[in-house]
Amino acid sequence: MTLPPLREVIARHGLSASKALGQNFLLDEQLLDRIARIPGPLAGERAYEVGPGPGGLTRALLRAGADVTAVERDRRCLSALAELDAAFPGKLEVIEGDALEIDEATRVPGAHVVANLPYNVGTALLVRWLGDKDWSPWWRSLTLMFQQEVAERIVAQPGTGAYGRLAVLAQWRSTARLAMKVHRSAFVPPPKVMSAVVHIVPAEQPEGVSPARLEQVTAAAFGQRRKMLRQSLKSVPGALGALESLDIDPERRAETLSVAEFVSIARELGV
Numbered sequence: 001m002t003l004p005p006l007r008e009v010i011a012r013h014g015l016s017a018s019k020a021l022g023q024n025f026l027l028d029e030q031l032l033d034r035i036a037r038i039p040g041p042l043a044g045e046r047a048y049e050v051g052p053g054p055g056g057l058t059r060a061l062l063r064a065g066a067d068v069t070a071v072e073r074d075r076r077c078l079s080a081l082a083e084l085d086a087a088f089p090g091k092l093e094v095i096e097g098d099a100l101e102i103d104e105a106t107r108v109p110g111a112h113v114v115a116n117l118p119y120n121v122g123t124a125l126l127v128r129w130l131g132d133k134d135w136s137p138w139w140r141s142l143t144l145m146f147q148q149e150v151a152e153r154i155v156a157q158p159g160t161g162a163y164g165r166l167a168v169l170a171q172w173r174s175t176a177r178l179a180m181k182v183h184r185s186a187f188v189p190p191p192k193v194m195s196a197v198v199h200i201v202p203a204e205q206p207e208g209v210s211p212a213r214l215e216q217v218t219a220a221a222f223g224q225r226r227k228m229l230r231q232s233l234k235s236v237p238g239a240l241g242a243l244e245s246l247d248i249d250p251e252r253r254a255e256t257l258s259v260a261e262f263v264s265i266a267r268e269l270g271v
């Protein structure tokens with residue numbers, strides 16, 4: 001199926017990029033097809049795209065055979081997306097609205113999430129999706145574009161400067177990997193920094209710990225990351241006792257603890 005070039009779609013529908021909506025569009029269809037392949041084969045699967053804009057990634061997902069549900073805030077994009085709906089009848093559902101207000105577990109259960117989002121919205125959604133107390137999650141996989149610096153914090157390993165709350169949140173019951181780096185020049189207009197796509201899948205045997213408890217421990221530990229745990233975890237009732245019973249040296253610093261060690265402290269503290 002031949003679709004008009006994305007540049008033409010943008011010009012015809014007057015989709016000048018809005019800074020306020022964090023719009024940096026991807027127009028290279030080969031690059032978009034590569035991103036759409038990251039979740040694995042999508043034929044017959046549901047994809048949930050957040051922020052389709054003029055529909056570049058949406059086309060790639062449709063080409064891959066997915067049934068796509070897409071939520072977009074910018075009304076101006078709806079006519080361009082309607083053309084895609086006509087080209088792939090019955091395969092695209094567009095919701096006009098704010099992704100932060102969607103009840104995904106009801107609207108798109110079992111979906112592969114794919115998104116190129118503004119940084120602040122992407123991080124807010126990621127934290128919500130990973131921090132859900134219901135697990136298994138409603139999503140099957142997350143394929144999300146971030147600023148490269150944020151992507152590196154998501155996949156960071158202990159002992160590195162990038163390792164912190166986001167890494168523990170992303171890795172304690174999921175597997176997170178940096179799937180692809182994307183040069184700033186691939187976007188129109190180009191953002192100031194480089195980007196990267198992160199791919200996250202739920203772990204097969206998730207740890208049974210309260211996310212709120214884990215968050216309490218990592219917030220305290222990384223809130224004072226240069227301090228020893230003896231000092232940084234003082235504010236968390238029971239944490240110093242937990243270190244002792246787990247035989248974790250209180251003179252260590254937060255960034256030396258593995259994700260499993262954080263989980264064991266949280267488990268020791270209980271719900």
Ligand code: SAM
Nearest residue numbers: 021023024025026051052053073074098099116
């Ligand atoms: N997916 C397109 C692409 O890759 O070319 C557009 C990417 S652009 C970085 C982000 C898109 O997300 C824009 O179309 C913007 O209007 C939309 N957006 C921003 N905030 C949103 C929100 N809260 N809910 C839904 N869409 C949002």
